Amino acid sequence: MRLPRLLRTTPFRLTLLFLALFAAAAAAFLGYIYIATAGEVNRRADKEISREMESLQAAYRLGGADALNQTLVERSLGERPFLYLLMTPDGKRLSGSIEESPVADFGDAKDKWTTFTLTETDLDGAEVKRPARGYQVRLDQGEILFVGADVGESESYVMKIVRALWGAGALVIVLGLAGGVLISRNVSASMGGLAEVVNAVRSGDLKARARVRGTRDEYDELAEGLNDMLDRIERLMGGLRHAGDAIAHDLRSPLTRLRARVEVALIEAENGKGDPMKALEQALEDTDGVLKTFNAVLAIARLQAAGSAPDPQLFDAADLASDMAELYEAVSEEKDQTFEAEITPGLAINANREFMAQALANILDNAIKYTPEGGAIMLRLRRRSSGDVEFSVTDNGPGVPESDRPRVVERFVRLERSRSQPGAGLGLSLVSAVAAAHGGRIELAEGAGEYDGRGPGLRVAFVIPPAS
Known part of the structure; x- marks a missing residue:
């Protein structure tokens, strides 16, 4: 199936090429934004979790497990955006805001970071799953402390930014396609006028000229250049016709004299009269005049064809x-x-x-x-x-x-x-x-x-x- 002519024009193809390059660059840019922003969200969450963990460990060092337990109860009842869990050395829950640790295979490890899914129930009773980060450590007396944080809102904000950028990119692509179609139509109209002039000249109409719109853009420059070239061609063709007439006029006499002298010399030679050598000398002189004329024409044509002086x-x-x-x-x-x-x-x-x-x-x-x-x-x-x-x-x-x-x-x-x-x-x-x-x-x-x-x-x- 052959595409419409408008879609096969060079400007439209260039538009598609630049849109493809833009889409690739935009995708790479969005990927970088997502990775960088998501990484920044995790770093911030990890920093806040680490700061909260240090605060709890300080309470543990000052008052032991009882003081830590009391602090966890107070902070769980407060408005701090953290998840707490204190466990015995063998992993049994002592206190906290969650029932079990999301850290699997902790074993004898001193500390461990984890990413997990936090499941909650909203006001309508629907189950909601949100991403979360957590940090678990083993305290000096063997107890296990876990501190986590909900990062769902931050990641949701990041996704909103990404979706907005994707929407902007899609809008740019649509507008780019529309602009490509519009530009292609304008270019096709301008080039179509030039093509009509070229076809008219090819058909023998040397009077055809391209329309100059007066916008002083590259199309006007091309049209003016084409018109100047056609003016020159028309003048050269007129000069060629005039030159042919002039050559016929100016060479008719010397060629006629040359033929007459040769004919007379031939007749006189047959009759044994006249001086054949003198006739030949005059014929040679006339021939030199004809050759001089043609050499001058050849020199002029050579200069005009070259456009500049050869071998300066x-x-x-x-x-x-x-x-x-x-x-x-x-x-x-x-x-x-x-x-x-x-x-x-x-x-x-x-x-x-x-x-x-x-x-x-x-x-x-x-x-x-x-x-x-x-x-x-x-x-x-x-x-x-x-x-x-x-x-x-x-x-x-x-x-x-x-x-x-x-x-x-x-x-x-x-x-x-x-x-x-x-x-x-x-x-x-x-x-x-x-x-x-x-x-x-x-x-x-x-x-x-x-x-x-x-x-x-x-x-x-x-x-x-x-x-x-």
Whole structure:
């Protein structure tokens, strides 16, 4: 028989587990209370009986058996809560409040403790049995003295305490079960909503979102995390569709040119005309462009999949900036551009040097590509007031309109005026992915402003945290 779904939930099972642990602990605790309390009752009774026995023995030592007998008669008639019995050396009763000793097999023993049952008759004539303790000793002249006490009331009080604790434990278990059912229902309702969202997404509905109740508990945190994940998945899927369209658009032309050149080279080779080697060189150049595009896409995917930079190492950012400045200074001179570098030494970062170099190379490539001849480019490395390390490249080229700056860091996004330049629109996208993988960011702003009839320029800042 299959249990109801509510009783099979994890919260209800955990409730049962904790209730079982509580019941075991409560049973052990109650057992300890009973043993300790019952032992204390017996110790108190034994102490009082011993004190009474010492008092009677003192009377015996002062006046002998007659004085002891007289004391027993007086105390039996009084209100003392003790049982007395004085016997001859051979065990015959002399006086006392009970008829015979409950001590069996006393023999030649000097003293002996015993626990026995005291039988009495109540006002209605019913027989009542109560627990009792007693102590029997042999006096100096051979007489036998027994002193006992009724411990029924004390033990009854102990049993009342134990029964009250058992009742409290049972009430806690019942309330715990009720609470477990209530919690299980609430958890099932919350998790059921999340399961519905997951099933909807599995069925292809990327618009489904979990309900955030506003209680700021762990379920709200889970729902918010799930919604953020679904938002990211939706953006990535949209980006993937856009990337597919962009790849088809941007690779159509080079692939078409590649096929046309190969076809023309083949026809000319058959007719013995043309320069096949030149056609092959151009085809190889187009192929390199296609491979470069795919390598950039692969690098971005690798960074986004890893979530962090792979194989980070500690190094001085100034060394990397100096190497890049030395490399691109020569490239900019070929376009008659002014290249300067301001590098602050001793800025340690923990990063993947290869990806960092690729990101800076992309920024510098763009600056040199879009800055006209006679323009200026500045590479800076500095520490911000926040402690972050900033690489920045500033040029006085045409710049990027402020409205387009959020878009140019996306994959395969190229502005209309950039279509005439070679490229696939992946440069700044790779830079943004590298920055995010290192816990940083990329910032775009206007450059140095109009200068000598040139554009406003562009300042690209690559900001990452320092080494901790």
